[in-house]
Amino acid sequence: MAEKLAPEKRHSFVHNGQKVFEWDQTLEEVNMYMNLPPNVPSKQFYCKIQSKHVEVGIKGNPPYLNHDLTCPVKTDCSFWTLEDDIMHITLQKRDKGQTWASPIVGEGQLDPYSTDLEQKRLMLQRFQEENPGFDFSQAQFNGGCPDPRTFMGGIRSD
Secondary structure (H helix, E strand, C coil): CHHHHCCCCCEEEEECCEEEEEEEECCCEEEEEEECCCCCCHHHEEEEEECCEEEEEECCCCCCEEEEECCCEEEEEEEEEEECCEEEEEEEECCCCCCCCCCECCCCCCCHHHHHHHHHHHHHHHHHHHCCCCCCCCCCCCCCCCCCCCHHHCCCCC
16 A cells, blocks of 8 residues: 555756756655766766765766755765665655655755645655555545644654
8 A cells, every 4th residue: 555655757857958867755764866077987976975965977077966965864874875876865755755856955946735645645645654454545634734844743753
C-alpha cells in the first residue's frame, strides 16, 4: 500500500531550456537524478554532500552543480550512485516529514499548488507508516493540509 503513495512523477529543474536535474521526495528522503554526459568515464564524476550543501561535477572541471540545500540533511545517511548514465543522489532529510519546495536554495522552486500537493502526499505517507493495516491511497484532504512534521504531536520516532 505504501507504494501507492510514492511520488507519481519527478519534478524537473530546467535552466535556460536545459534540464539540470529531476527530483522527488518521500517522508525521509529527497532524491535527485542527473543525466550524465556521454563518453566520460564513471570514475571522473564526483559528488560532495554536506549538511547544507551539495557539489557535483567532473574531476578537473568547474562543478556542474554547487548549491546550498533547501534544508539540512544527515550526511552519514546520504549517498550517491551512478547507474545507466544517471547520477542518483539520495539526501536523507534531517527533519523527517519536512516538505521541500526544491532540493537547492532559490532554484526550481515548486509553485504553491504543487507544494501543497507534495505536503498532502507526505501527510498520507505518514498516516500509512503509522497505520500499516489501513490503505490511505484514496484519501483526500478538504482544504489546507497540516504539516506532516507537527500534526497531532509530530512524527513518532522508533
